[in-house]
Amino acid sequence: MLEVHLSSHSPVFIGLTFILLVALVLAKHRLASKAAPSGPPPLPPLVDAPSSDPYNVRDTFLHRRSRYGNVFRAIEPHGATVTYIGDALTIKDIIDRPDAFDISSLHTAAAPMWNISNPAGVWFAHTGGQATLQHSSHLLSGARLASLQQRFVCALSKQFDALEPGHKGDLFALASETFFQATVEALFTPTFPPGQYTEFLRWDAELDQFCMACPSPRAVQSRDRFYNLVLQQIDQHLSECSLQVREQLHNVEREHGQTHADAVGVVLRTAWLGSTQSPLSGAWLLCILSRQPTKVARIRAELQQLKQKLAVHDVEEIVANPDLLKAENLPLLDHLVQELLRVYSAQSVPRLCLKDTVVRAMVGPGRVRLFQLKQGDILRLLFWNVHDATLNLQWWPESQGKGEKFRGTLQTFDESRFDRVPKPAMVKLDSNEAVRTWTPFGYGSRVCPGRYWAVAEVKAFILLFLHRFELEGAVAEPPRPDPKRWVGVMHPLDAMPATLKARS
Numbered sequence: 385m386l387e388v389h390l391s392s393h394s395p396v397f398i399g400l401t402f403i404l405l406v407a408l409v410l411a412k413h414r415l416a417s418k419a420a421p422s423g424p425p426p427l428p429p430l431v432d433a434p435s436s437d438p439y440n441v442r443d444t445f446l447h448r449r450s451r452y453g454n455v456f457r458a459i460e461p462h463g464a465t466v467t468y469i470g471d472a473l474t475i476k477d478i479i480d481r482p483d484a485f486d487i488s489s490l491h492t493a494a495a496p497m498w499n500i501s502n503p504a505g506v507w508f509a510h511t512g513g514q515a516t517l518q519h520s521s522h523l524l525s526g527a528r529l530a531s532l533q534q535r536f537v538c539a540l541s542k543q544f545d546a547l548e549p550g551h552k553g554d555l556f557a558l559a560s561e562t563f564f565q566a567t568v569e570a571l572f573t574p575t576f577p578p579g580q581y582t583e584f585l586r587w588d589a590e591l592d593q594f595c596m597a598c599p600s601p602r603a604v605q606s607r608d609r610f611y612n613l614v615l616q617q618i619d620q621h622l623s624e625c626s627l628q629v630r631e632q633l634h635n636v637e638r639e640h641g642q643t644h645a646d647a648v649g650v651v652l653r654t655a656w657l658g659s660t661q662s663p664l665s666g667a668w669l670l671c672i673l674s675r676q677p678t679k680v681a682r683i684r685a686e687l688q689q690l691k692q693k694l695a696v697h698d699v700e701e702i703v704a705n706p707d708l709l710k711a712e713n714l715p716l717l718d719h720l721v722q723e724l725l726r727v728y729s730a731q732s733v734p735r736l737c738l739k740d741t742v743v744r745a746m747v748g749p750g751r752v753r754l755f756q757l758k759q760g761d762i763l764r765l766l767f768w769n770v771h772d773a774t775l776n777l778q779w780w781p782e783s784q785g786k787g788e789k790f791r792g793t794l795q796t797f798d799e800s801r802f803d804r805v806p807k808p809a810m811v812k813l814d815s816n817e818a819v820r821t822w823t824p825f826g827y828g829s830r831v832c833p834g835r836y837w838a839v840a841e842v843k844a845f846i847l848l849f850l851h852r853f854e855l856e857g858a859v860a861e862p863p864r865p866d867p868k869r870w871v872g873v874m875h876p877l878d879a880m881p882a883t884l885k886a887r888s
Contacts, residue, residue, distance in 0.1 A: 425754035442867035470769030479828040504646035539569035554879035563663035703844035719799040792864030
């Protein structure tokens, strides 16, 4: 057996003692570090007041983003403090925590927008909103969705029949008004009075003002007009309304015990949601295509190939079936719709922080920063910011010589980016955690229930229009988006003159 005898003067003993002392010091340092944290994460930075027009939503946000990043707080012109969330990881943390972030009382504040009473608004905040969302998902899928699409195509064909060849005017206005009328007739009845779109836009523009209890008298008048129109459609023509309207009215009244007046308000809210975005989307895409005859020819060729494949002569039979409008049958049209939603849509959704919660934000490759959100914070999740190729080039790479940047937009319009494999949808971080990079309709438990109908409507509108009409004189660029309406699908600042011509 080997024996080692150490004395206090042995070099080996001295060396071991030194090593033990160093280890003890390091251990104490680690314990001290754990016992004395640096404190809670900071709140998102509170930004300064905009130097330019505070109602210019786009430019104000871009100015703040360039200085403070994708997560910050701002005091709005109406005095409320809103936390803007434009980071994909932060959005994921919020979407994944419905126990900590919800719409809840924001529903109550918004109730006057649709003439819903305060008690019904409280119900909507606690249980009604989620119940209505789930019921709407059921109403806008499968055979129910197909029946609504058929009604839309029938109404749209009637609108196109009324258009006179040789009509000269603003292409965007013509497209959006025609689309809107077909939508409300599909939801309600063909007796829905025409010529209401201007009033609808006036009402729609003041959602924030209704939520803050300060809408203009003109907006209240427009709201009341639409409420009374819907009430009239329901009370006098309910059997002719879509099954979506009939079943939702029945569900709110009989399953949830709300008054008839409030049930009509809930139906009005659903109709409003279904009529705000799609008409604008269809108009933007038609304006873009009016200057691109090569792409128009390719879309018509895709449609012709599909007709031959299915042995179908009637175009309306195809566009009335949402399943036939999927990407595999009409790839170019699908890519154009997706890119339109990326470039011409500034989708965002509100949330309320229900309890103090720490969230993460990406601040560079492989780097994450923590932020503290406090109970009662009003948040706005900016999905469109994640879609911004100028900000997130790693997810939305640009191809040299491809696409076109239109006036007033922030990014190049290049539909070929959706032809790549893998398609934009989700990426993995260094930690192997997946985050969503393509969310035009949100995601999670509150994903838009009408997303499939919205896309089917736009595709049907474009296909039917291109099948029946040509455009002359549409040489100008598409209109500029209005920087003051930088929320949802954008509104135009300009007209786009064009002349309608029937196809031979």
